[in-house]
Amino acid sequence: MIDVGKLAAVLGSGVCSALPGLHAWSGCDTVSALASQGKIKALKLVQANDLYLQAFTDLGSSWNVPTDVFNSIQAFTCQLYARNTKIVGANSLRYHMFCAKKGQIESGQLPPCEDSLMQHTLRANYQAAIWRRSLENLPDVQHHQQDMAGNSMMAVRSKSDGWRVYQLQMSS
Secondary structure, eight states: OOOHHHHHHHHOHHHHHHHHHHHHHTOOSSSOOOTTOOHHHHHHHHHHOHHHHHHHHHTTSSSSOOHHHHHHHHHHHHHHHSTTOOOOOHHHHHHHHHHHTTTOSOGGGSOOOHHHHHHHHHHHHHHHHHHHTTTSSSOOEEEEEEOTTSOEEEEEEETTTEEEEEEOOOOO
16 A cells, blocks of 8 residues: 555655646556656656646646647657757657667657647546546636537636537637
């Protein structure tokens, strides 16, 4: 048996606050893991860098991923794939790694492109947001879907107003 109280004391409150975001982002039942990147490596990187610790603490605290949080997670991803790199953009690191290997690299060894990383982070944020609200009575939630005409709809429930449905405007 694992004494969760002792584990929490060893990890500290900062790391414990980041665990829901880190667990969702590094792979769980509902969010895929990144190829060849384990949880222990990710945890050690978070423990060593306060910027990454804060990013994963913030992941799931709202239904949106703020730009600064995504930028920190993107830099974290670069460190995950190339520990001593100064590159902080996923696309730049992919290109650099591909060129360094003269194209002789498996796609699973490359970090995801920035767009894929954003979608991965959005999925992880949604899962972490669900977990962070799991003990609340009537938490604020969001649900996205499309109507019959293909319009994107979002239902939002708040404690005071109940459910409201909004049609999302997609910009091109």
